[in-house]
Every structure is written in structure tokens, then in C-alpha cells.
Amino acid sequence: MSILNIKDIHLSIEEKPILKGVSLNVNLGEVHAIMGPNGSGKSTLSYILSGKEGYDLSSGEINFDNKDLLELSANERSNQGLFLAFQYPVELPGVSSMNFLREAVNIRRKVLGKKELNHLEFVKEARRLASSMFIKDEMLKRSVNVGFSGGEKKRFEILQMMLLEPKLAILDETDSGLDVDALKIVSNGVNNYKGKDNAVIVITHYQRLLDYIVPDYVHILADGVIKKSGGPELAKIIEKNGYAGIVDAA
Amino acid sequence: MVASKETISVVEQTTSKYKYGFSTKVDVEKAPKGLNEDIIKFISGKKNEPKWLLEWRLNAYKQWLNMKEPSWAKVNYPEIDFQDIHYYAAPKVKKKLKSLDEVDPELLKTYEKLGIPLSEQKMLSGVAVDAVFDSVSVATTFREKLSKEGVIFCPISEAVQSHPELVKKYLGSVVPVTDNYYSALNSAVFTDGSFVFIPKNVKCPMELSTYFRINEQNTGQFERTLIIVEDAGYVSYLEGCTAPQRDENQLHAAVVELVALEDASIKYSTVQNWYPGDENGKGGIYNFVTKRGKCLGDRSKISWTQVETGSSVTWKYPSCVLMGNNSVGEFYSVAITNNFQQADTGTKMIHIGKGTKSTIISKGISAGKSQNTYRGQVQIQKTAKNARNFTQCDSLLIGDKCSAHTIPYINQNISNAKVEHEATTSKISEEQLFYCKQRGLDDETATSLIVNGFCKEVMKELPMEFAVEAQKLIGISLEGSVG
Numbered sequence: 001m002s003i004l005n006i007k008d009i010h011l012s013i014e015e016k017p018i019l020k021g022v023s024l025n026v027n028l029g030e031v032h033a034i035m036g037p038n039g040s041g042k043s044t045l046s047y048i049l050s051g052k053e054g055y056d057l058s059s060g061e062i063n064f065d066n067k068d069l070l071e072l073s074a075n076e077r078s079n080q081g082l083f084l085a086f087q088y089p090v091e092l093p094g095v096s097s098m099n100f101l102r103e104a105v106n107i108r109r110k111v112l113g114k115k116e117l118n119h120l121e122f123v124k125e126a127r128r129l130a131s132s133m134f135i136k137d138e139m140l141k142r143s144v145n146v147g148f149s150g151g152e153k154k155r156f157e158i159l160q161m162m163l164l165e166p167k168l169a170i171l172d173e174t175d176s177g178l179d180v181d182a183l184k185i186v187s188n189g190v191n192n193y194k195g196k197d198n199a200v201i202v203i204t205h206y207q208r209l210l211d212y213i214v215p216d217y218v219h220i221l222a223d224g225v226i227k228k229s230g231g232p233e234l235a236k237i238i239e240k241n242g243y244a245g246i247v248d249a250a
Numbered sequence: 251m252v253a254s255k256e257t258i259s260v261v262e263q264t265t266s267k268y269k270y271g272f273s274t275k276v277d278v279e280k281a282p283k284g285l286n287e288d289i290i291k292f293i294s295g296k297k298n299e300p301k302w303l304l305e306w307r308l309n310a311y312k313q314w315l316n317m318k319e320p321s322w323a324k325v326n327y328p329e330i331d332f333q334d335i336h337y338y339a340a341p342k343v344k345k346k347l348k349s350l351d352e353v354d355p356e357l358l359k360t361y362e363k364l365g366i367p368l369s370e371q372k373m374l375s376g377v378a379v380d381a382v383f384d385s386v387s388v389a390t391t392f393r394e395k396l397s398k399e400g401v402i403f404c405p406i407s408e409a410v411q412s413h414p415e416l417v418k419k420y421l422g423s424v425v426p427v428t429d430n431y432y433s434a435l436n437s438a439v440f441t442d443g444s445f446v447f448i449p450k451n452v453k454c455p456m457e458l459s460t461y462f463r464i465n466e467q468n469t470g471q472f473e474r475t476l477i478i479v480e481d482a483g484y485v486s487y488l489e490g491c492t493a494p495q496r497d498e499n500q501l502h503a504a505v506v507e508l509v510a511l512e513d514a515s516i517k518y519s520t521v522q523n524w525y526p527g528d529e530n531g532k533g534g535i536y537n538f539v540t541k542r543g544k545c546l547g548d549r550s551k552i553s554w555t556q557v558e559t560g561s562s563v564t565w566k567y568p569s570c571v572l573m574g575n576n577s578v579g580e581f582y583s584v585a586i587t588n589n590f591q592q593a594d595t596g597t598k599m600i601h602i603g604k605g606t607k608s609t610i611i612s613k614g615i616s617a618g619k620s621q622n623t624y625r626g627q628v629q630i631q632k633t634a635k636n637a638r639n640f641t642q643c644d645s646l647l648i649g650d651k652c653s654a655h656t657i658p659y660i661n662q663n664i665s666n667a668k669v670e671h672e673a674t675t676s677k678i679s680e681e682q683l684f685y686c687k688q689r690g691l692d693d694e695t696a697t698s699l700i701v702n703g704f705c706k707e708v709m710k711e712l713p714m715e716f717a718v719e720a721q722k723l724i725g726i727s728l729e730g731s732v733g
């Protein structure tokens with residue numbers, strides 16, 4: 001069953017065309033990888049999907065879980081189960097990570113018709129999942145993303161994904177800046193989470209991550225379009241040959 | 251004001267922006283509008299005051315007549331007609347009240363709406379409340395428990411009768427009558443307020459709290475608070491304020507004086523939520539308040555914490571005069587302005603004693619078309635060897651029609667003192683808002699979360715129950731400022 005259906009979307013930023021007709025269908029239970037050179041519009045696509053201001057399409061349609069995604073505000077999209085792990089997670093000085101997580105989780109639980117967790121119940125659940133991501137309790141007392149190392153930020157993003165139980169998770173370069181150990185932790189988190197009732201889009205620049213999170217489909221985004229789609233073998237070819245041969249002007 | 255469970259639930263359910271905007275029908279006795287010697291005599295007579303106090307008032311009035319309203323603050327408001335104000339309004343009482351049962355039930359209902367049921371339940375939260383309704387102190391709870399410790403906590407009008415020597419000694423000793431235009435006015439016409447006396451070596455066993463409310467139309471509120479803590483004593487004092495929603499502006503000109511003797515410590519917290527006017531700038535309270543503490547004794551400490559969300563115009567500089575050697579002054583402030591609110595607030599730290607230390611943390615948040623100014627003075631006098639000050643002023647802007655200003659004055663008269671000043675101005679970034687929204691938070695929840703994070707250093711200084719209330723208030727006062 002389709003969870004996300006992108007139909008021929010176009011977008012320009014400051015009159016510069018970034019996406020020039022991208023289409024993509026993702027079904028529940030699938031993992032899609034989107035690869036492409038720097039600046040090819042991968043993050044832009046993730047912002048369009050998550051509803052960031054200033055990323056309005058000039059044309060095209062997007063369906064998410066049988067709804068017109070473009071009709072929903074950013075927080076409604078999240079409420080409906082769309083999650084973005086940020087390439088550059090944002091710092092919120094003074095906002096304790098634990099409180100932030102609880103606020104977010106309780107909003108999502110309300111939408112799912114589950115009852116709010118009280119402080120104790122929540123802390124227990126958050127700590128359980130956090131320890132699976134090798135996140136220490138002490139870190140959850142700190143302000144959101146403030147003073148976190150690159151790896152901590154990425155692990156914290158995945159922790160949020162686990163807690164929010166989205167239907168569609170978009171991971172934007174979650175592998176960048178991670179050493180092998182951290183990469184394994186993050187991948188484990190994603191692999192444990194993915195199932196037949198959800199879907200994952202992994203955006204990455206490198207093939208490395210795809211050894212751990214094995215995609216069903218790989219798409220190459222370049223020159224504003226999906227140049228090529230295939231199975232996991234496509235990522236291996238990219239690793240060997242680079243984007244040359246796929247991208248016109250690389 | 252204490253955030254009892256019911257207060258919090260009222261805040262959560264509130265749909266109107268200003269939840270305290272009701273007024274109460276009680277039988278009221280008012281002085282005619284206007285200010286002259288007769289009115290002052292009337293007020294003094296109503297309170298059965300001794301002659302010295304009447305003379306003190308009349309002298310203040312004479313001085314006031316020769317003074318000018320200050321104009322240096324960064325606030326604009328139409329000229330106030332001081333003859334168009336009632337200087338005395340009191341709920342009518344038949345006789346002196348002995349217990350809560352005798353308080354007008356309508357009044358008690360008001361307090362309940364405000365979230366401060368003046369009942370013995372308060373015992374549980376360990377807070378004693380003195381409630382000032384318009385001009386008169388209505389009921390003071392837990393006085394007996396306090397008096398066992400030798401703590402005096404009562405309306406100042408009563409202290410004038412029962413402890414005249416203390417009042418006479420300290421009244422005006424921290425804020426001289428002629429300190430400024432509003433302190434002179436207050437000295438002439440003050441109607442009530444709280445009096446606290448903590449004897450030597452006593453740590454006050456509960457937090458003391460006063461709740462101020464302006465109810466009557468065209469009434470000014472001029473309360474006067476005096477807190478004296480003797481050697482090695484301690485008190486934590488909370489002050490909350492609200493007023494009904496009215497189209498006219500109302501004047502609030504209070505004077506608060508604190509005196510800390512040797513090793514004494516006073517913690518004074520305010521959550522000020524006077525009616526701020528509507529979203530077009532109509533109505534609201536003019537809040538012109540003089541608050542000052544004197545660290546008279548060595549090693550004494552005075553700490554001001556304020557969360558200012560209300561009033562249409564705020565002019566307020568809680569200050570510390572650090573006379574005792576090694577005495578400590580602190581000022582923690584959150585000032586939020588939205589719509590057309592104007593706030594000019596800050597502090598003065600006057601270092602006189604050796605080794606005196608002061609800390610100033612100010613967080614200003616402006617939204618809408620509001621103006622938010624921090625004005626602070628750090629004065630290191632010649633005698634203040636090794637004095638130290640640290641000041642941090644952070645401003646946060648929401649939207650691009652508001653403004654924030656930081657005006658520090660530093661007078662350092664000796665070289666071996668250390669004065670540090672840091673200031674930042676930031677905006678809530680689109681990135682921060684988007685990050686929160688991507689996690690499901692709506693604009694208002696996101697803003698409130700970010701702003702509360704910005705204020706954290708100050709909020710953690712507030713007593714626990716107060717902090718919860720203040721956090722909600724911040725959310726409410728910023729409603730509609732983004733999105």
C-alpha cells in the first residue's frame with residue numbers, strides 16, 4: 001500500500017530551478033535510498049515533504065497516507081506520522097531534551113488515540129530506548145542538541161524517531177559524521193524500527209550506510225530529476241564509479 | 251499567588267487571553283476622585299493613623315507637588331490626570347475581621363478564581379497569603395503559626411497600630427519620600443500593603459505571599475510593602491498581581507522596601523500579570539513601581555526575581571544598596587512584552603561595602619509591536635574595595651515590529667573592582683520553530699517552549715509552585731505572536 005506518492009514536483013528557490021519533475025512512490029514496508037551529489041536537492045526534497053516554510057512547489061502533487069500532503073501544516077504532517085531526521089539538527093538552548101521529547105510524544109500519542117504518559121512512565125520509556133541508542137541519561141537532561149557531538153545529535157534524532165513511531169521516516173544524511181561504531185548503533189535503531197507498517201527513506205551521499213540499512217530501492221537524484229532507479233546494486237556501482245556516467249555535468 | 255492545582259487547570263482551560271479579566275461586585279467605600287490634603291487626611295483617618303504618619307504623608311504630598319513626572323524612560327503614554335483617580339477604595343466591612351469566615355464571600359470567590367483559596371488548605375502548600383484588594387488588606391492567613399516563631403506578617407496598616415516603632419524606624423529608610431515622583435505620590439496616599447518582620451536567627455518556616463488585585467474602576471493602587479529581616483534571619487516572599495480587563499488605564503504605583511541586617515537573607519519573587527491592554531493597545535495598567543532593598547548588615551543578601559508579563563506600561567527597577575561588607579545583591583528578571591506593551595525595567599546595584607557582589611541576569615522578550623528596554627546601573631563607590639558585578643542581558647525578538655534596547659550605566663570609582671557586562675540579542679529562528687513543528691508542536695507550543703528555554707536561568711530562581719504558573723503565563727502572554 002502506498003504511503004507516499006510524489007507526482008512530478010517542480011520547485012525553484014530564488015528563481016533557480018532545483019527540482020524539475022521528481023516522481024516517487026513508496027509503499028509501506030519499503031526502504032528507499034535517495035543518493036546524489038552534493039547540492040542535488042536531497043535536503044530540499046526532505047524539506048518539501050516535511051513542510052518547511054519557503055519550499056512551495058511550483059507544480060506537482062504529493063499524497064501521504066491517502067491525504068493531500070500539501071494541505072497539511074508542518075506540525076500536522078508530523079502528527080500524521082511523517083518524521084524527518086535532520087541533516088543538521090537544531091539547538092534549542094534551555095529546553096531540556098527530556099521535556100522536549102515528552103512534549104512531542106504526548107502530542108503524537110493524542111493523535112494515535114493513546115493516553116498521555118505521565119512523567120514517570122515517560123521517563124522510563126525514554127530511558128529504555130535511549131540506552132538502546134547508547135544515549136546516557138545525563139544527555140537527556142541537557143538542552144536539545146546544545147553541546148551534543150555530531151554523533152550524539154544523530155543518535156538523538158533516531159531516538160526521536162523511535163519514540164514518535166512515524167509511518168514514514170526520512171533520514172537526511174544521518175550517516176554523515178559518524179564513525180563505524182556510531183553508524184552501527186544508528187543502523188540498528190533504524191533496522192529495529194522498520195517493519196511492514198512503516199516505510200523509510202534514507203538520504204545519503206555515500207554507499208557506506210546502505211551496507212547496514214539495506215534498501216529495497218535506490219534512486220539517484222541529480223540535475224533536478226531522478227536519473228536512475230534500481231536495487232541495492234545501484235549503490236555499489238555508484239561507490240565504484242562515482243556519479244560520473246549518471247550525472248551529465250558532474 | 252500560588253499555583254495550586256486549580257490555578258493550573260484554569261490556565262490550561264482558558265480561552266480568553268487574559269484570564270483574570272473579571273471584576274467582582276462587592277460593596278465598596280470610595281474616597282471622591284482627586285488628590286488634596288483633605289483626601290490624605292481622609293485616608294489617614296480611615297486607618298486611624300498616629301499623627302506622625304499623617305504628617306509624614308502630608309510632607310510627602312507637599313514634596314510631590316513640586317516634583318515632575320520622570321520622562322527619561324523609553325515609554326510613551328498620555329498624560330495622567332492625577333485628579334481623576336480615586337485614591338481610596340475599600341470593600342465595605344462592618345467590623346474588624348477575626349477569621350476567614352467573616353470575609354465577604356464574594357471576595358473569597360474572587361480569590362478562588364485567582365487560584366488562591368484563602369483556606370486552611372494553604373497549609374499544605376506552606377504558604378501564607380496576604381491579599382490586598384484595591385486598597386485594603388483583606389485577610390492574612392496563618393498568622394498564628396507564624397507568630398509562634400516571632401514572625402510578623404500583617405497588613406502594613408495594622409503594623410502601624412501594633413508595631414509603630416518598627417514602622418517608624420524603617421518606613422522611607424530605603425526609598426526616601428523624594429526618591430522619585432511616584433515614590434513621593436505613594437508616600438502621600440499609600441493605602442495598604444504587607445509588613446513582614448523576621449526576628450534574629452529565624453528562618454521563616456513558610457513562604458510568605460501577597461496577592462494584589464485592582465478591582466475598582468478609576469482606582470489607583472498604591473501599596474506599600476516593608477520587609478525587615480534581622481540578623482541571620484531568612485524569608486522568601488512572593489508577590490502576584492492581576493487586575494480586571496478595563497478599557498481605561500489604571501495606575502499602580504507601589505513602593506517596596508527591604509532591609510536585611512547582618513547575615514540576613516531576603517528572596518523576593520514577583521509574577522506580575524496586570525492587565526496589559528488589548529491587542530490594539532487599549533486599556534491596561536500603568537505599573538510605576540519603586541522597589542529597593544538595603545543590605546545593611548555584613549554578609550547580608552537580597553535577591554529579586556521577577557517575571558513581568560503584564561501591564562501596558564512598566565517602569566520598574568528593583569534595586570539593591572549593598573552597604574554591609576561582603577553583602578550580595580541579585581536581580582533575575584524576565585520581562586515579556588507583546589502587542590503594544592512597553593516595559594522599561596532593570597535594576598540598580600549600588601556597591602558601598604567592601605567585597606560586595608552583585609549578579610544581574612535579565613531576559614527581555616519582545617513580540618508584536620512592543621518595546622522592551624533593559625536599563626541597569628552598576629555603581630561601585632570608592633569604599634567598595636574588591637566589589638564585583640556580573641551582568642548578562644539577553645533579548646529575544648519575536649517578529650520584526652518589536653524592539654529591544656539595553657542601556658547599561660556603569661560607574662566605577664575604584665580600580666580594584668571587577669565589572670563584567672554581557673549582552674546578546676537574538677531572534678527565535680525559523681529553524682528552531684521548524685524543528686519543533688516537525689516534532690508535532692504547533693506554533694504557540696513551540697514558541698512557548700523556546701522562550702521558556704531562553705528564560706531558564708531566571709525561572710529556576712523562582713519557588714517551585716510559582717515557576718509552573720510563570721511558565722504557563724509566558725505561553726499565554728505570547729499567544730498569537732507567531733504563525
Ligand SMILES: Nc1ncnc2c1ncn2[C@@H]1O[C@H](COP(=O)(O)OP(=O)(O)O)[C@@H](O)[C@H]1O
Binds near residue numbers: 018041042
Ligand atoms: N534556502 C535556500 N536558499 C537558497 N538556496 C538554497 C536553499 N536551500 C537549498 N538551496 C540550494 O538548492 C540546491 C540543493 O540543495 P540541497 O537540497 O541542500 O542539496 P543536497 O541536500 O542534495 O546536498 C543547492 O544548490 C542549494 O544551494
Ligand SMILES: [Mg+2]
Binds near residue numbers: 044
Ligand atoms: Mg543535504
